[in-house]
Amino acid sequence: MQEFLQYLFSGVTNGAIYAVIALGFTMLYKSTGLINFAQGEFVMLGALSMITLWSGFELSLPLAFLLTIAGVSVVGIILERLAIRSVRKPHPIVLIIITIGASILLRGVAMLGWGKDAHSSPAFSRNEPFEVAGATLLPQSLWILGIVLVIVTALHFFTRGTLTGKAMQACAINKRAAWLLGIPSETMVLLAFAMSAGMGAVGGILIAPISMSSYDMGMTLGLKGFCAAMLGGLGSSWGAVLGGLLLGILEALGVGFFSSSLKDGIAFLLLLLILYVRPAGILGARAVHRF
Amino acid sequence: MRNILFAVAILLAGLGISSPYHFQLLTFIGIHTLLALGLNMLMGYAGQISLGHAAFYGIGAYTTAILTAHFNWSPWLALPAALFLAVLIAFLVALPMLKLSGYYLGMGTLGFGMITYVLIREWSGFTGGDSGLVGIPPLEIGPVSLSSGRACFYVVWGTVVLGFIVCERLVNSRVGRALRAIHDSEQAACAMGINTAQLKISVFMLSAFLAALAGFLYAHLVSFISPNTFDFLTSIRIVTMVVIGGMASIWGSLLGATLITLLPEWLHIFSDYEMVVYGLVLMVIMIFLPQGLTRGLLDIYERSKRRAGVPSTTAKG
Amino acid sequence: MSVKGRSVLVCVLALAVGMLLSVSPNLGRAGEVYRIGGVFAVTGPSSFLGDPEKKSLELAIDEINSRGGIDGRRLEAVIYDTEGDPTKTVLAANKLISKDGVLAIIGPSLTPTTLAIIPLAEKEKIPLISCAAGIKITEPVKPWVFKTAQNDMLAVATIYEHIQKKGIKKIGILTVDNAFGESGKEQLLAQASKYGIEVVQAEGFGAKDTDMTAQLTKIRSAQPEAIVCWGTNPGPAVVAKNVKQMNLKVPLYQSHGVASPKFIELAGDAAEGILLPTGKILVAEQLPETDPRKSVLKGYIEQFEKRFQMPVSGFGGYAYDAMYLLAEAMRGSNGDREKIRDALEKIKGHPGVTGTFNFSPEDHNGLGADAFVMVEIQGGKWKMLTP
Known part of the structure; x- marks a missing residue:
């Protein structure tokens, strides 16, 4: 029981991180129908900027937090303005390759800026782990989980309750019709990019204290986040959270009850099974046809 | 005609080049061309994405490597075994997988690629695990060893020419037209009486065949394989080759594979800035030539010809 | 401009690529210079190995040159980045051998990348001194392959x-x-x-x-x-x-x-x-004065930290040792690879950063138990434990 609980905690910690990253994917997909393969790089930028601003420049925690999110959002906006919008005949696969190019570019820039070594940062609050029935949980894990829930709730009300949120969704459903109704669709896409990049930065900020951050951390995390988003159903915020937690817990249980070396294989196998049973993901509305 | 020209060009290139480095480089370009060609059939013509294509590359390479290095099979016996295994796995994977579409298909194939990668690494008794598998014999025809740079070059590019001929025939046949119909609209194709499911599976198997062939060549020409060569990044690189070269263009595969293989060699001089430049090049090509290099360059050529042509006609009028 | 136009275009492109490729290679040991090749994972996930290795090789070469080179000839390094990718390593090694005409190759940084170019080194008969740890590299012994990193x-x-x-x-x-x-x-x-x-x-x-x-x-x-x-x-x-x-x-x-x-x-x-x-490098200060390697270690640490403004690790030492071993073997060889290989195999008691090297026809790693000490981390510092 104690073991099981520890696996669960471990899974929830990882899973919440996957969930934040998946939210970034979902956010962008919902408003533009695009998968951004540079999402993991936003996470990396978030983590490294946070370490620099907080540990390096010793800014206060909230200030460093906000500055990091703002900075990474600007990177997202630049990416949209310079790269995505310039494509004349956007075929989804072309946009994917552009984001892959962008991810390599960002990784290269980060390597020049932060060097090739890993960096670590102190925890947000006191660092003594809680003990629940013999299993331990870091306060940082609770931070992560809490922030994920706050974000997803905020996102929920944003898309359902605000005019901007509704406008964004309208753009995704039919860009031309939305434009005819007077919605500035280009601004909406820009906003979506900024928000999803900011969300990636939040992911990075949350990971920085529990793990090690380096310029090449983005790819693995982006991949896991992508899986989580697919698992939960692309375009569904709650699905992203569910998918992330599920993936994290599956991985941890895979370690516990099978083999740690096979954990990636196990997680992906289950993922394929789920996709086979429910091709649109757990909370996905319908199979989406692209390409 | 084009293929004959191509074959002649290869023959001449093989005679003209002397540096082993250039042979090695061209050999890798050839292997990558085979990979891109297979994926292009799947992505460009049938419109199905695969983010796990390196798995078939790896299956081909590891099957032949294990059979020849551990069981002392002749490579020529291991070749059909490797191809058969890859095609069989492709068939089994395609059955459930091709139900999916779009990003979900991408996800499914990605998962398949990851599982294969993990299995290769963990089955270390046979595959040598992460450290890699050594002692793969070079190819031989009778007493003639094909281990020299020039021989490797001819073997690989001979295979590429054959692959081109087969794929070109296929594309221009009834099957090719059916494939393009699926690409444009699967439902319409279905309504026209095309057995879309069966056709998609067949193309998937064909692309696995070509990837396994590339894996076979890689294993015997380098004499060493390790799991890294067949990871997720490789899958992404193959997709990049196809898209950069031009989807639904057989010659685009050649161009894309050439560019993606040569680019890092050219960018060596940038040392630490290499990644930045590489990313930029990818982005710039895709932003300005979203149709890929073949189509894009043709467009530029046609436009410049038209522009050159316009003043002369107006002068006449 | 349909089929025919396309084919013309493709041919032109193919030719252009061919031209770009066939720039005639710089041949051999130009003039009075010995060229040494380096292949390291300078970027990518293993850059923590490759980066200091590259720097240390450059450092060693500059040191040797400032002392007048080898037999009056200057050394020159040609270093390529493998990114830890076996395919790129094979290409880089080919380039070093056929285009740059190097006398010997130092590196690669990793076991898989080393294993990938061993067939090539054996075929081309070029001394290869690997900086990777894997035991498969030197066991069984291959005539042209040596290594300086400690076995696991x-x-x-x-x-x-x-x-x-x-x-x-x-x-x-x-x-x-x-x-x-x-x-x-x-x-x-x-x-x-x-x-x-x-x-x-x-x-x-x-x-x-x-x-x-x-x-x-x-x-x-x-x-x-x-x-x-x-x-x-x-x-x-x-x-x-x-x-x-x-x-x-x-x-x-x-x-x-x-x-x-x-x-x-x-x-x-x-x-x-x-x-x-x-390796003793992290606790060089704590070594007894009697240790014959103390001066080598202190010299390396001082030079490295002065030149690159970064703390030293044990990894760069693999390439540094490889270069000094190679230099010792190259003396009097007049650029003959066969002689260099034979001389490498005979090196005994060479005090290096990683350990004392004693090569023999049966042992191409040549390190003994003195390559390692146990340390404990105390108060954020390395503390050598007495054996």
Whole structure:
């Protein structure tokens, strides 16, 4: 029981991180129908900027937090303005390759800026782990989980309750019709990019204290986040959270009850099974046809 | 005609080049061309994405490597075994997988690629695990060893020419037209009486065949394989080759594979800035030539010809 | 401009590519210069190895040149980045041999990349001094292949001797899922019985994993008396943090793969009390004056830190030693590769950064037990444990 609980905690910690990253994917997909393969790089930028601003420049925690999110959002906006919008005949696969190019570019820039070594940062609050029935949980894990829930709730009300949120969704459903109704669709896409990049930065900020951050951390995390988003159903915020937690817990249980070396294989196998049973993901509305 | 020209060009290139480095480089370009060609059939013509294509590359390479290095099979016996295994796995994977579409298909194939990668690494008794598998014999025809740079070059590019001929025939046949119909609209194709499911599976198997062939060549020409060569990044690189070269263009595969293989060699001089430049090049090509290099360059050529042509006609009028 | 136009275009392109490729290579040892090739994973996940190796090779070459070179000839380095990719390494090695005409190759940094170019080195008969740890590189002995990094076998033996002295019988191991971790795991499992140790649980982790508590939980339930973690930064630092978080009251051993100041920085206070084997470089100051290698080590550390403004790690030493070994073998060889190879095989008692090298036809690694010492991290510093 104690073991099981520890696996669960471990899974929830990882899973919440996957969930934040998946939210970034979902956010962008919902408003533009695009998968951004540079999402993991936003996470990396978030983590490294946070370490620099907080540990390096010793800014206060909230200030460093906000500055990091703002900075990474600007990177997202630049990416949209310079790269995505310039494509004349956007075929989804072309946009994917552009984001892959962008991810390599960002990784290269980060390597020049932060060097090739890993960096670590102190925890947000006191660092003594809680003990629940013999299993331990870091306060940082609770931070992560809490922030994920706050974000997803905020996102929920944003898309359902605000005019901007509704406008964004309208753009995704039919860009031309939305434009005819007077919605500035280009601004909406820009906003979506900024928000999803900011969300990636939040992911990075949350990971920085529990793990090690380096310029090449983005790819693995982006991949896991992508899986989580697919698992939960692309375009569904709650699905992203569910998918992330599920993936994290599956991985941890895979370690516990099978083999740690096979954990990636196990997680992906289950993922394929789920996709086979429910091709649109757990909370996905319908199979989406692209390409 | 084009293929004959191509074959002649290869023959001449093989005679003209002397540096082993250039042979090695061209050999890798050839292997990558085979990979891109297979994926292009799947992505460009049938419109199905695969983010796990390196798995078939790896299956081909590891099957032949294990059979020849551990069981002392002749490579020529291991070749059909490797191809058969890859095609069989492709068939089994395609059955459930091709139900999916779009990003979900991408996800499914990605998962398949990851599982294969993990299995290769963990089955270390046979595959040598992460450290890699050594002692793969070079190819031989009778007493003639094909281990020299020039021989490797001819073997690989001979295979590429054959692959081109087969794929070109296929594309221009009834099957090719059916494939393009699926690409444009699967439902319409279905309504026209095309057995879309069966056709998609067949193309998937064909692309696995070509990837396994590339894996076979890689294993015997380098004499060493390790799991890294067949990871997720490789899958992404193959997709990049196809898209950069031009989807639904057989010659685009050649161009894309050439560019993606040569680019890092050219960018060596940038040392630490290499990644930045590489990313930029990818982005710039895709932003300005979203149709890929073949189509894009043709467009530029046609436009410049038209522009050159316009003043002369107006002068006449 | 349909089929015909296209074919013309393709031909033109193919020709252009051909032209670009066939720029005539710089031939051979131009003039009075000996060219030495280097292939390191300067970027990519293993840059922590390749980057200092590249710098150390440049440092060694400058030092030798400033002392008048070898037999009056200057040395020149041609270094390519492999990014840890075997295919790129094969290309780079080919380029070094046929385009740059190098006399010998130093590197690559990793076991798989080294194994990938061994057939080439053997075929082209070019001395190759690898900086990778894997035992498969020099066993069985290949005539043209040498290596300067310590075998994992030695590192495991050093750890196990320490464990045995503490009277510990049951250990859990946690290894990273790459070639380094795999080789460590192999040796840990193979040598355990020799020291009367039982491996009660063996787990792995991904190089980029963010949390290892699941693996540690599984290890904890097998009740080991010590945990050995085998990996390279940053994974082991996460393990150290997780061990502290879970409050596991057993000694934690790490491998020489984390033996750099970076590890202490990353793991923070979780590094306290961790034991690991390392080359003497990290504790050069604590060595007795009688140690014949102390002066070599101090010279290297001083030069490296002065020139590159970064803390030294043990990894750059592999390339530094390789260059000095090569230089010794090259003296009087007049650029004959065969002679260089034979001379390398005869080198005895060469004091290097990594250890004292004694090559022989049966041993192309040449390192003995003095390559490692056990250290404990105390107060954020390395403390040498008396053997």
